[in-house]
Amino acid sequence: MDGASLKILIADDTPTNLKQLEIVSRRAGHQPILAADGETAVALYQSESPDLVFMDIMMPGMDGIEAVQRIRALPTEKWTPIVFYSALDSMQDILRGLQAGGDDYLVKPASTQLLQAKLNAYARLLTLQQKELGYIEELKSWRQEAEEQARLGAHVMARLTDAEGLCDPMVESFNLPAETFSGDLLCAARGPGEVLNVMLADAAGHGLSAALSAMPLTQAFYSMTAKGFPLTSIAEELNRKLKAILPADRFVAATLASVDVRNQTVEVWNGGNPDAAFLTVDGKVSMQWASSHPPLGILPPALFSGVSETVVFHEPGQLVLCSDGLVEAENPDGRWLGLAGSLDLLLGAADPTLRFAALRAGLERHLSGRPGRDDISCMLVQVPIERRRAVRIAAPAPVHRGHVEEWRLGLTFSASELRYIDVVPAVVGIMTQVQALKPHQGSLFLVISELFNNALDHGLLGLDSSTKNLIGGWEIYMQHRAERLAGLDNGSINLSFLVHEEEDRAVLDIDVADSGPGFDHEAWRQRLESAADENRTHGRGLALVRGLCADLKFPGAGNRVWARYLL
Structure with a gap:
């Protein structure tokens, strides 16, 4: 016997025909369900959900044609083959059965061998159908899982x-x-x-x-x-x-x-x-x-x-x-x-x-x-373009309230370290771990980057900011900077920071010193205040620092700068 055990609905008003199909079904290992008329056949179809149907046409009450039409009108998720088994053998009868919803047509009487061969053939087909339904269920499960993963992935991607x-x-x-x-x-x-x-x-x-x-x-x-x-x-x-x-x-x-x-x-x-x-x-x-x-x-x-x-x-x-x-x-x-x-x-x-x-x-x-x-x-x-190039930045209002603990940080960077360390982000990253400094990250980054870059670019590398005014000057300036920094063999920059209270106010003192020759800071002050220099594309960094800080001083020869920032 090929295939699996099937539920087989057999509808026929003749007992000998019912018995023949019942015996063939049982010998093949299947479970027969018997009905003597069309109405009973439809009811058993709904209650038993058979895998295969043998239907006579001429029966009392509801005949086989109407019974099949009603069965085919029922909602279902699987294909159930229906075989008409009737003494009516005209071409018109056969066509009428197939058009009503039948899948096959056998003329009575049929040999036991033919009935058994038909059963085995449909058993194979229905076994394949069961496998296909199993695959469909797996695909549904995989699709649901994929949709859930897609939903979760889209959420995570959006957040990231x-x-x-x-x-x-x-x-x-x-x-x-x-x-x-x-x-x-x-x-x-x-x-x-x-x-x-x-x-x-x-x-x-x-x-x-x-x-x-x-x-x-x-x-x-x-x-x-x-x-x-x-x-x-x-x-x-x-x-x-x-x-x-x-x-x-x-x-x-x-x-x-x-x-x-x-x-x-x-x-x-x-x-x-x-x-x-x-x-x-x-x-x-x-x-x-x-x-x-x-x-x-x-x-x-x-x-x-x-x-x-x-x-x-x-x-x-x-x-x-x-x-x-x-x-x-x-x-x-x-x-x-x-x-x-x-x-x-x-x-x-x-x-x-x-x-x-x-x-x-x-x-x-x-x-x-x-x-x-x-x-x-x-x-x-x-x-966009900032049309007003002159720096007009007011010092940020102090935000710290209450007592502040004294905090110090001192760092020295040698020439070899300056070549490969991104000093400003590293230093600001340390400083903003201090609770009193955290709200000022943006302003402190500007102040420290300007002071440090001034010390590095001009104090140690000897770059001239006026180069930026030339056509293509910024690219020239950055190329010179990269070349000189790569060849920097000596020199150092010292950074010192002190958080403390001064006259009941929390302040941060910043001290940046380089080993270079310094610059003429008095001349810089005069240029800063000159209206003629207001359109320059360079030299505005220290002016920005002066606007952000409460005080800015250049002790000594101009290779050291001290700034006070109000917290």
């Missing part, structure tokens, strides 16, 4: 990517996944000096595997941005993290950018993404940053370069970053949108504030309602 940062008024973005999850990752956050850092990352592939590849970037990006680490260090850390955890065939293309409105600079690191572009208000592409590095996670830390490109912007504009999904978006004819096509859509808007909406609408027209073959993402950052 900090969508709040993308709500910055300077940022517009979209991220269109090719599947449930996007392998593109968009992040934006402001550092303690109000510098805006953004990242557009594109993991190899798409879907959940790509999203998992990009996920480790979020924590490092947000944490290092919050602590004020430079873009170069952030890129290096992201690469180190991915190289340590991703398999060899996985990597993440990324564009990192830092927009410093106060200093009017845009810094970009591009590893494997399409060109980043700076668009002017009058509709031109004034700068493009092509990929000059491999994607993150490919090179070991010793071979990786976090060197970025920095430009000074003199007019307001927009910085645009995108993934290759935008460039390779295909229309129904298979034509790519391309980078040029994307920029044309942006610049085609008459109103610069509507450029991003124009790109989104143009992309939808290009795709013609079809999903992209890859994740599609883009970010546009507004880059």
Whole structure:
């Protein structure tokens, strides 16, 4: 006997026919259920849910044709074969039975061997059906589990990517996944000096595997941005993290950018993404940053370069970053949108504030309602100009209340340490563990970074800030800085901090000294107060410090500065 044991409903008003089918069914190992008329057959079908039905046509009361029609009208989740077993042998009778819902038709009398062969054939079919139903249930269970995992994954991804940062008024973005999850990752956050850092990352592939590849970037990006680490260090850390955890065939293309409105600079690191572009208000592409590095996670830390490109912007504009999904978006004819096509859509808007909406609408027209073959993402950052360049910053109001415990910190950095340590984020990170200093993280970062960079750039490296006024001066300045810092063999910078109370007020005294020759701080004071110098693009750092601090002094030859900050 092939197949499993079946429940077989047998409906016939002739006892000999009932007995024949009952005997054949029992010998084959099946369970017969007997009915002498159509009405009883329908009732037993509903109560017993048989696997196979043999139905006579001519029966008292409800005949077999009507019984089958009623059975077929009942709701069911499985297929139950119905075999008409009747003495009616005309073609019209056979067609009428099959049209009523029958699956097969046997003419009486039929041999026992034929009936048994039919039973075995249907047993095999029904066994296959049971396996298929089992597979369907498994698929339903897997789908429910996958949907739950997708829901949980989407929730976790949303929390990790900090969508709040993308709500910055300077940022517009979209991220269109090719599947449930996007392998593109968009992040934006402001550092303690109000510098805006953004990242557009594109993991190899798409879907959940790509999203998992990009996920480790979020924590490092947000944490290092919050602590004020430079873009170069952030890129290096992201690469180190991915190289340590991703398999060899996985990597993440990324564009990192830092927009410093106060200093009017845009810094970009591009590893494997399409060109980043700076668009002017009058509709031109004034700068493009092509990929000059491999994607993150490919090179070991010793071979990786976090060197970025920095430009000074003199007019307001927009910085645009995108993934290759935008460039390779295909229309129904298979034509790519391309980078040029994307920029044309942006610049085609008459109103610069509507450029991003124009790109989104143009992309939808290009795709013609079809999903992209890859994740599609883009970010546009507004880059405004501060028209008043003179520093006019009032010292922040003291926020500390009550007694403050005295706290001291003294650090000395030698030339070898200055070459590889990001001093300012490290120092501010230590200081803001002190409860009285924590609310002042942003202002303290500005003060300490200005004082430290002044000591390093001018005291030890001998750089001239006026270089920044030249065409391409910022790039020249940063190139000289990198070269001189790499060759720095001697010199040191001492940092001292003291939290204490002075006349019932909590204060922080900051002392920064370098081993360099110093500078003419009296001449600086005079230039600061000169209206003629108000439009300079350099020399405003110490003026910013003076605005934030209650007092600023230059003891000695100008290679030491002391500042008092009110807590």
